[in-house]
Amino acid sequence: MVDISKRQIIDMINSRDYETVCKWLKTYPNLHVVSRDGSVTYNNAIADAHPGALQISDRFHLLKNLTSYGKEYLKKKLKPQILIQAVSQETSNEGTGTIKQADENRKLTLKEKYERIEQLLAAGKCKTAICQSINMDIRAYDRLMSMTPEERESSFQTKMMTVHEEKVKQKMERVNEVRELKKIGCSNHEISRRTGLNRSTIRRYLDENFNPVHASYGKKKNGKLTPYIKEIDECLEKGIMGSEIEKKIRGMGYDGSSSTVRQYITDWKRCRKLYYDRSREGGRKTETIERKNIFKLLYHPIENVKSISREQFERICNEYPCFEKIHSIIWEFKGLLTGKNVDALDKWMEKAKKLGIPEIDSFICGLERDLDAVRNAIKYEYSNGLVEGSINKLKVIKRVMYGRCSFETLRTKTLRLEKMRLLN
The missing domain is CATH 1.10.10 (Arc Repressor Mutant, subunit A)
Known part of the structure; x- marks a missing residue:
């Protein structure tokens, strides 16, 4: 219990039972205004302990509950990643060119x-x-x-170049050793006995045109998948499934592993994530939007959600009416609370019921059960903000004293800290 005017923790109780809470509240006969969450137990206990007290439902909890119900409904309707039509054909083509250019730049030394x-x-x-x-x-x-x-x-x-240079240096030392032995008159047979090298190797080392650099150095070897890359890319552009692509290239002669094909397809999709549509119809350009970013629109205005543009927001609303309904009903309710428009609450509830969404219906039932407190939440400025802040402080104290105190010790320490704070 927090005194709203003094911003001070008054008391604590270790129970949520109706009888205990009611008895506790009766020990404070001067209560006139009580801000609380939507608990039915608290509602009944306050009403019986102080019938004349004004009960106010906390706006934060109202909004939190409505948004949670909305997210619960949308999780059943939207996939973790949803596809929408690209904002503009020009943007898509420009983005694809940017991706290809970035891929080419990554290959540069x-x-x-x-x-x-x-x-x-x-x-x-x-x-x-x-x-x-x-x-x-x-x-x-x-x-x-x-x-x-x-x-x-x-x-x-590069590391490869450094290793190669070291190997070339070591080989030239052997070549110079062979040539020095030849200069002092040693035969190839004698050089082979002293150095342990094969006589054919010695003949190559003695050749003036000998090149210590390996013939394959600097040349990239083609993998088993290389001859089929063009065919795979064309299939992916058409939205063909990976299993079908593998089946097709095996028919063309590919005998490598399936994991190599899957890895290539995964990399291809990752590079072109915003422009890949497995159900592409008529060449329609699409882009992917994360569901978690869409949920941000339920909490923040579109101007504050950097991951989604206004054009994308409009596309989402047009292509996914379920989201547009939830977004609209939540923001209308926020407008009720901030605009102090008590008279509009009944109209909002009627409109919400007509949506026929079970989760929203559950929220409406909760409002109807506590309607007077909800109306007071719209009408008055009181809220549970002070209580929530005090709870955070209390949790810190609990963690510091974890396992070393009873509830009474915790209560005594918290109340004494409050008195010391006021004295200072």
Whole structure:
């Protein structure tokens, strides 16, 4: 129990039973206004202990309950990811081009990126434009451009290049050893005995045109899936299922593993997530919206939800009428509470009943059971805000004292802390 005017915790009770609460409330004969949640037990206990007291239902709990019922209904109607028509054909095509360009930029080595930077600088591009063009972080750009030529050349070396250079160096040491032995007059047989190398290898090392770099170095090997990539991409664009795609390419001669096909399809969809529609009809461009982001619209105005634009919001309402109904009814109720329009409550309840949504009907039943307190919540400014803040403080104290005190000790400590706070 919190005194609204003094903002002070007055008392605590360790029970929610009607008889205990009613008896406890009678020990405070001067109660005239009580703000509470929608508990039927509290309603009855307050009414019997103080028949003349004004009961006010807490607006936060009213909104929370209505929104929770709305989310419960929408979870049955909406998938975790829903598809809507793309806001504009131009946007979709532009986005697809951006994705392809980003894929190409990821394949560039650091040296190739530096060469692209020099070309763009020569063309008069600014730093920001260059970074956007090659998908490079500005900090990485600054670090690269501040290096000396020697440091930059060293940074271009990948781990594979470093390992390869070390192997080439080791091989050349062996080659020079063989050639030095040949210079002092050793035969190939003698060189083979001293070095342990095969005589055919010695003949190659003695050849002036010998190249220590492996013939396959720098060449990317094609995998088993490579010849079928184009066919897979075309099938995915048409929305064909992965199992059907695998069946098709196996008929064309693919003999690799199924996991390789699945991994490629997964990566393809992830890169084109916003523009992939497994049920694409007539080439309709779509984009994916997360359900969790849609639920944010029940709590915040569209201007404050950065993940969804107003155009996307309108598409969602048009393509999913179930969401439009819930969104509309929740925001109308919020308008009732903030606008202090008590007379509009009955009309809102009638409109909500006509929706025929079981979850909303349950909320309406709760309102009708506590209608006077709900009307008072619209009419008056009182709320449970102070109580909720005090509960947070109480939970901290409980955790500090967990397992080391009884309820009476907790109550005594909390009330003494309140007295000390007021004295200070």
